[in-house]
Amino acid sequence: MVRKQDLVSDTDSFVNSVEDSLDILSSFDTRSSRKTWPQSAPEVSNLGHSSLYSDLAHVFLEISDDRIAAKALAQLEGDRAQTILDTLQTILDSEHTSITSGNRARILYLTLQLAKRSGLYPQSLHLTDVTREDTHAVTAGHFGEIWKGRFRGRAVCMKVLKVYQRSDVTKLLRLFAREGILWSHLSHENLLPFYGFHRLDDDAGRMCLISPWAEHGCVRDYLQRNPDVNRYSLVRDSCQGLLYLHNHGIIHGDLKGVNILVTKSGRACVADFGLSAVAESEIMKWTSLASSAGVGGTVRWQAPELFDPNTEEAKPTKMSDVYSLGCVFYEIFTGEIPFHEVSRESTVISHMQSGRQPSKPSPDSLPFSTWGLSEEVWNSCIHQSWSRTPEERPTIPYLLRRLAAVEAAEGRRRGSERRGASSGRPPEAWLTAAEVRNSIRMSRGRDVRSGRRPYVRADGGLPSWNEPTRWLQWLRTSA
Incomplete structure (x- = not known):
């Protein structure tokens, strides 16, 4: 039986009990997916999931309320930390965990704290069945290369980070552990999902970040190929994606057109949040493309306060994200990057510090005459x-x-209404991040520890839920 007090007084006992419970849940999940329950337990699947998941969640919620226990949990290392991380992730992903959103956030916080201290991440975020489709990258950027790949028959985006020393890749994984867990738990139609990490089979074992493949690429490329699309829809989508992040207390920090991807249905999705935060810490020491002009090469999109010479530790905020969002509006409505007429980044910084803004298109230009830009939107x-x-x-x-007001007025003036942001667009045919993690968990299963004698109750009945070890033994013998 998993008990909070064992975490401090007998850590090994606590971790072993948690591992027993996780083995039971894995057995339940595997049997449920294959419908291979023994006849002696016709209702055991639903009973088992709801009861044990709730019991485990309750224990970790108790830990989150206890400062000493929470500190002890965050200080776990190695296999102990890995077991707890896998268990916390399983609780968060399961449809059988009946907890409030507030309690779910508390468990996620425990997960993030343990990942940060241990440098580990749940095994369900480690993807192995990923292959590159082509012999060359689709594009390359500041952080690395973009490859198109396949994951279990589906197209995925592989962002290969440019770190070439195996020891540095390990350090990078530690830095990305917390960001990756957080990213993987966010879900919104205007946010690109994060599936997990993959390591290439090369000398350095370079790390990839895996996400669904956005059919139309970044928003600027999409608009070059499709200049007549509804640009209001794209800026609304960008707003909704960033608003979702801000509502969850997350600063993007690197918002620009190349980080706004367009799906097959024409929906804009915000991507790559969190990368700049990691870059600001250590990654720039290792990447081959470190830039003196600014983190991530995003000078043209960054708010002027981030270049304040009197502040050495200026960090992105929600309001600096809004500045960058204005730059994304500029890209979408004009087809140009901010300060496009200026080639040197240092000159851009000088312009920004002196109060200059990106140039306004002329009234007879395509942005105003054809692409939907108006004085109201500009101002x-x-x-x-x-x-x-x-x-x-x-x-x-x-x-x-x-x-919304400008578009409605423009529609009335032209005698027609533009379609709404999501009108006529079906949901993307992507797997959710949780579905990917659960499928990995199912396919891998868990290595059942050996050395225990099988247990079956004499009356043929089922063990009690406060006997997790006996449940595990019963499941083994009833296979």
Whole structure:
């Protein structure tokens, strides 16, 4: 039986009990997926999931309320930490875990703290069945190369990070552990899912970040090929994706057109949040493309306060994200990057520090005449987002309201209404991140520890739920 007090007084006993419970859950999940339950336990699947998942969740919620126990949990290392991380991830992913969103957040926080301290991540985030489709990368950027790959028959994006020493790859994995776990638990139609990590079979064992493949690439490339699409839909999607992150307390920090991807149905998805935060810490010491112009090469999209010479440790905020969002509006409505007429990054920084903003298109240009840009959008959305005072920048809900009002007025003027952001667009045919993790968990199973005698109750009945070890033994013998 898993008990909170054992975590401090008898850590081995606690971890072993948790591992027993995880073995039971793995057996249940595997049997449920294959429908191979013995006749002696016709209702055991549903009973087992709901009861044991709830019991485990309750134990970890108790730990989250106990400062000493929570600290002891976060200090676990090696195999002990891995067992707990796998268990916490299983609890969070299971449809049988009946807990409130607040309690789910508490368990996720325990997971993140343990990952941060141990440098480990749940095994279900480690993807092995990934192959590269072509012999060359689709594109290359500051952090690395983008390859198209396959994962269990589905197209995926492989972001291969440019770190070439095996020891540095290991350090990088430790840095990405927490970010990857957090990213994998976010779900929104305007957010690119994160499936997990994959290591290439090369000398360095380079690390890849795996996500679904966005059919149309980044928003700028998409607009070059499809100039007549509804650009309001794309900026709304970008707003909704960033708003979802902000509502979950997450700063993107690297928002720009190449990080807005367009799906097969034409939906814009925000991608690559969290990468800049890792880059700011250590990764730039190891990558071959470290830039003195700014983290991630994003000078043109970064808010001016991030280049304040009087502040050495300026960090991205929600308001600096809004500044970058204004730059994304600029890209979508004009087809140009900010300060496109300036080639040197240092000159861009000088312009920003002196108060200059990206150039406004002429009234007879394509942006104003054909692509939907209006004075109202320029003034109330783009221009305001570039305010030098962060507190004067608009909120994302305000931007969404202004966009809706302008588009509705424009539709009435033209005698037609533009389609809404999601009108006529089916959900993406992607696996969710949780589905990927559960499928990995099912296919791998767990190595059952040996050395225990099988246990079956004399009356042929089932063990009690406070006897996890006996449940495990019963499951082994009833296979």
